[in-house]
Every structure is written in C-alpha cells, then in structure tokens.
Amino acid sequence: MDMLACHLNRAIDIPLYEQLYDFIKKEITEGHLAYGSKLPSKRKLSEFLKVSQNTVENAYGQLIAEGYIEGVPRKGYFVLAYEDLEYVQTETPSAHEKTVEHKDTAYYFHPSRIDTESFPFAQWRKYARDTIDQAHHSLLLLGDKQGELELRKQIANYLYHARGVKCSADQIIIGAGSDILLQQLILLFDKQTVYGVENPGYHVILHILESYQNTVQPLEVDADGVKIQSIEKANIDAVYVTPSHHFPYGSVLSVNRRIKLLNWAAEKENRYIIEDDYDSEFRYSGKSIPSLQSMDHREKVVYLGSFSKSLIPSLRISYMVLPMHLLKKYKDKELSYYHCSVSRIDQHILSQFMKEGEFEKHLNRMRKIYRRKLEKTLDVLKPYKQTVEVIGEHSGLHIVLNVKNGMQEQELVQNAWKAGIKIHPLSAYLLEKRADPLPKMILGFAGIAEKELEKALTLLLESWGIR
C-alpha cells in the first residue's frame, strides 16, 4: 500500500480525524482501496500528513468500529470486505422477478447450464500445468490469427468423425464465442445482405445483425424445423439456422427440408446458410443427424460450433468453418487483422485434451449422464402428461414444456420464482417479444444435480398447482 494522499483542510470546521476518516471510507466504498489492502502504519501516515498520531488513531478507530477495516496485532491495518453497492447480478432477473417475493434461488433451469460436477478437473489441470511452463514461453506471444493450428487440426478431425463435416484445418477460424465469429462473418457478406433467422431463435443473432444495420426477417418454425416456404417468400440472402437441434424448440430439420434449403441456397450466388450446430454432441435416440455442411457440395454452408455445451460454457471457445471461396475472401480482405480472441494457453490446453482422447471420453461420459437426467425428468413428468406436454426430448440439454394448467406464462414464471425456482418462457426467444397465449417453458435439465432433479421438478410442478 502506498501512502494515502488525503488533502486535509485545516481552515474548515470539520475535525482532521473526521476528514481523514471520510476520505478513507470513500476510498473503500468507491472501490479504490480493495479488500485486503494494507493501510499505512499510524506513525508513517501521521508523518506523511503532518498530523498527530492521535488524529490517525481516531480515524482508524472509527473505521474499525464501523467495520471498514480491521487491526491485526503486529501486522497492521487491513481493509475488510465491502458489500459493493454496484454489485451486478450474474444473471439479471427480468423486471417482474424483481418485484416478486421469493425464496433464495434453489434451482435454475437455464438451458445454457451444464453439469459442472462431472467436469474432469484433474485432467484439465494436468494439461494446464504442462502448458504453463517455461518450455512453452513462445505461447505468450500473439499467434495465428485463425487460432492455433494444432487445435484446428483436432477440431477438423473431430468434426469429420462426429458430424461428417469435411474441412481442412485451414478453413477453421477460432473465436471467443459464436457472437464474435458472426461479427467477422458478416463482413464477408455484402452489406445489403438480408438475413433470415428462426423465430423463436437465438436472439443474440438478431441484435448483432441489426447492429450492423442489416435487415432481418423472422422465419417460421414447426415440428420439422424451419419452414422453407417462409424463406422462399421473403427476399432473403442468408439464413441462420440450427438444423440438428432447433433452439429452443428442439426440432430437427427434416431431410426433405434440408435438401430444399440447400437447393434454395444453390439458386443464387450470394445465398448462404449459416449452420449453428450448437449442441449436436448430445443425441439420445435414433441415428446421429449429419450436419448440413456434410451434404453441401456448393460451398454454401458456413458451419458454426462451440465447446460451450460439450465442455465449458465460460471457456468461450467457438469455431467456424468457412467454405473455400469465403476463406479466400477472409484472407484477401485482411479480416485477419483481428487477433484470435482466445488465449493461446487455453487453446493449447484444449488441443492436448482432444489429442489425448480426453474430449471423446468426456463426451461419452456426459452423454450417459445427460441421458439419465433426461430420463429421470421424463419419468417425473410422465404422470402429468395431460397438463405438461414435453417437446424436443431426443437431444440437447433442455426440453420444452407445453403447460396446460390454465396459467398464463408470467404466472408460471412467478409461481416458480416464489418457490425458489428460475425458469424462462419460450417466448423470451421470440424475436418480437410477446407472451405466448399457449405458454411454453424451457426446462434446462443438465445443470441440476441428478440426485436433486426429482425434488426440483416436484417443487416446480407443485408451484404450478399440478402436483
């Protein structure tokens, strides 16, 4: 801790100790003096400020009394934890949640949540330890702007075997989230490009496209995925779709529509399909559904993938696979002036994790765990199937509940919230933001501990008066 440069004013009527106390308190509450910081000794501060030791002692005494600092014998004075007023909630509750009285959140059925208890910390730590080493000191410098070649090779290999995606490592661009990759992708398309996005869908896409002043058309979705008619009738150049597992409905784009979609794209030169294959790793019944990219022979599909569901949401590692002619454009346009947004150390850890077969092992293990969680969920819900219809139960980390107990959407959210449960309505992902007259709720089951699942679901059903 350096000195405290407090300007004491001897001309005013406020005692010096109080001015000093006010100053330090403000430094703490405003976050300039952090939790654990050591304050100067009384002697040193009194010499520095040219006041008596008594003055400093009184100021410190008052701060101790009020719980801002503590004195540790023979060590000195330290700033205590301060409950920051500016504390921002990790997940901002929506407006109505703020006003409803509720218990502490016990369960959160958010679709982005994974099972954090089953993560192979020991293995990940091992690769981290090996990577963070003098031997790899050159990893500290900026690397390839598309991402580490070794990781891109691992991803290309994985995509080929798991998703039928045919690409070389060179076609892959790694970035800190699909959002960031999409921002680069947009720059490869004409500025006048009109985009079609699924409705409901991943609403971040809409925000990003609109921030680039692109026109966006909503596309209708049913049990067979996005409706091709809604693409054909609007004047659309590029579509953003989730064919393997529609977000949030969970429907799979039928083969018939896949071919129609690819044909639609083939009709004009500037038409493209952005395929977000966001949680294709987890499919519990039937055959794995090949990616659209694997069916594309005309360089029409840009493939987007991520390690958010399959590994760690907060790691922020995503990738996109560009068709060859777009890759050329990417390089020509010098879009590679952006540095790769993912830490090279993290990329290195992940590529080792994949290379040693740990990723595949992890996926196999998680598929079993999630399948058990899904089965447990369906078991608990089964007796109430007249009132709670389940949609999209074949893959992914969430299902959709079609709730027919007569309650409106907001009532469902609020009643759950009062019981300590957070759950979001499907309408939150509608582009036009309106409540659905036939309320549907998104139930992310992956983040709830297996042994808690029955209790959590029972509580939820009770809060809705169903059980």
Place this chain on the structure above:
Amino acid sequence: MDMLACHLNRAIDIPLYEQLYDFIKKEITEGHLAYGSKLPSKRKLSEFLKVSQNTVENAYGQLIAEGYIEGVPRKGYFVLAYEDLEYVQTETPSAHEKTVEHKDTAYYFHPSRIDTESFPFAQWRKYARDTIDQAHHSLLLLGDKQGELELRKQIANYLYHARGVKCSADQIIIGAGSDILLQQLILLFDKQTVYGVENPGYHVILHILESYQNTVQPLEVDADGVKIQSIEKANIDAVYVTPSHHFPYGSVLSVNRRIKLLNWAAEKENRYIIEDDYDSEFRYSGKSIPSLQSMDHREKVVYLGSFSKSLIPSLRISYMVLPMHLLKKYKDKELSYYHCSVSRIDQHILSQFMKEGEFEKHLNRMRKIYRRKLEKTLDVLKPYKQTVEVIGEHSGLHIVLNVKNGMQEQELVQNAWKAGIKIHPLSAYLLEKRADPLPKMILGFAGIAEKELEKALTLLLESWGIR
C-alpha cells in the same frame, strides 16, 4: 480411432490395396486423420472392409514406405506428422518478403513482442492449479457479462493507484482485446458519429470503424502528440488517441494539448475521447504521466487498457472504463447480451495474481528489464546517431529509428530480412499506406533476449551498411 469407412470399388481396374492406400493418404493430407491417430489393426480393418489381410498389409506398407504412417511393434499403426500445405504463417510476411532470399528469421523486432523469458510461470501455474478445481466448479458456467467482479475490483484499484483513473468496478467491462471492446463501444455512440484517429496509428481501429460504416478522419501527429487543430478543423465527434505514449511514434500528448482536447470534447454533448493507454506501464524517465481520464470531470473520456504488454499478449484480456452515463446506456441498451469474451477461469487466475501482489512485483521487475534492454539498445546505436536518429525513447517497448543512410524504406526492410531480421517500417501504420520518403523503422526491443541484443542490433546496422 474408429473404423475407416472406405468405399472400395471392385468393378474398377484399380487394385483394392491401392484404393485403400489412396483413401488413407487423402484422409491424412486433408487433415481428417491427425498426427498421432492410431489406425485400425490390419485384422480388424480387413474384417470390416471384407478384404484379405494382405490387401490392408500392402496399403499400410506403401503408406509406411512413403512416410505417412509408422508401425510401432506391439502397439499398432500411427499417422506421422504431415507437413500441412495449408499451414498459415504466424505472422504473414508481406509481399516483398516472400520473394527475397533470406536466412531463417533470427530476430524479430515486432513492437507487440514482450520478454517471454521473464514471465513468472511458477506463480501463474500455481493460481491456475488453485482455480481449476472442483471447489470452483461454478466458474464453468457463464458469469457476469461485464467480467468477473473480483477482477474488475482489482483493475479499478490498480488503475487508481497507477494511472489516477477514478472508477468503480461497475464501470469496467472486460473483453478479449481492445478490438472487441471497441465494437461494443461503437454501438453506444450515434450511428452517424465521425471518428478521428491518429495517423500514423493503430490501424485495426480504422478497419473496425469502417466495418460499421463510420466515417473516419486521419489526425496529424507531431512530437507533442496529436494536433488539436486537425481535430478542430475536421467535423469530428469522437477521437481515438494514445496520449501517454503515441503508437507508434512514442510521443506524449503535452499538458497544453490535453486540456485543449478535453475542452474540445466538453463543447458538444456527443463528443467523446477514446483514450487507449496501451503500454503506459513502462515509463523510464521523468514522472509518470497521468491518464486523460483522471483529468476529465465531464464524463467525456472512455479509457481502454490491456494486459497485453504488461503481462501476456496472447492472453487476450483488455478492459474499458465507461463514464457513468455511457454505462447506463450500455445497460439500458442491453448491450450486455454479449457474453463476456474472456474465460472465467483466466479471469479468476488473473485476479488472484493481482490480489496477491504478483502483478505489481512483475511490473516492477519487467520495468527494470526493459529499461536495461532500452539502455543497451541506445548504447549500441549511439555511435551512429548521425545516421540513425532515435525517437520515443522514454517509454514503452519500442523506439522509432529515423534512418538516414540514403536507403529507401523497402530496401531497409529487405536488407534486414536477407540478414535474418524482421523489422517493420513506421509507414505500415499510416492510414493511407504509402512509403515514407524519410524512412522510419519501428524497433521493438522487448522481445529480444538481453544477451542477444547487441548481436541483433549489430547485424541490423551491418545489413544497412551503417556499421
């Protein structure tokens, strides 16, 4: 390794073993079978493909002969490293470098390079080990969209003490590079905003602004930093400046101009200053120069900082400090729909590193190392000061050489390159991309080992015929 789904065609005139060989070779060269992958055993593959073991043996034999795979006794067959044709250079050499015959690069004077040998790997590894642990399993989930509160508190504290920046943790937004933060910042300003950027300057800014279809005006720079007149005479709303250490000139914005700049911004409501304080940590002579943000009382300055120079370039952790009214706009506009682009694990490691005082220790150590490297550099150059004038030697990790040996810029680059040295001209950072008639070269001294510095510089001077 799964099976190899090779479709052998018995109807054609190519032997089966050759078809199999072609198939596997293609899988390797196209990157689908990665270095180190294990191939199926001969027996298993022959059963799977319904061919004789001899066929597989012949195919494998040919691949071994050509160096694509190797057989390890009692272990199996493994794919060997394949010199990927699509290999992308970490730093793409510019056009003329490609055609010039040269030695292997021995020294690279890039201004983004740091001293990687002195990084405290042991400490960083310790905090990584502590963080990657079951006890922190909730760190795997998505966190606060502005970044980890604890890290933001540490940054606020550091900025206050080191740079005089007054802000609360709530005003800080963490992102994977200034580029990404700038993309969010742009969305807070009017779409019609005209930007002024220093010329020469950090050219990525220009690309980003233009990708959002903003008008960008170049601003003149001299020994006192950016010329205020050039701001006043253009119709500019927001300026992007590097007042503490102009990039790449190294000049410091004079106090007089600082005040003029702040006054200019205060004149109109929608005027802003984006202050990039990119390597302010390293100042070797005179007093530390306070940030513009510390002088601003009207919420006109957005402060940008990064850990690229002070810690690890490839870690990709930067931050911006928003004035209160822009923070409100950020929250209202729901710009926080972007997830924080930095891994939470990395944020946690860094905040522990800062909290425990390791960051300050590291900075102090590096300041001494860089000072020694700079002094050594100046010593070596001193005898030739008539021909090689040094600019910007008071701070940062690079200096500018005004080379007056009669050679043109391209000649200087090429001659150095022939001697195994990479160095970039200052003109590379001119917005309009033209060679400077009075050639200036950017000499990043931080990345060269101290004991190599004299040799590297001597080699450089010799390649220019100066020594």
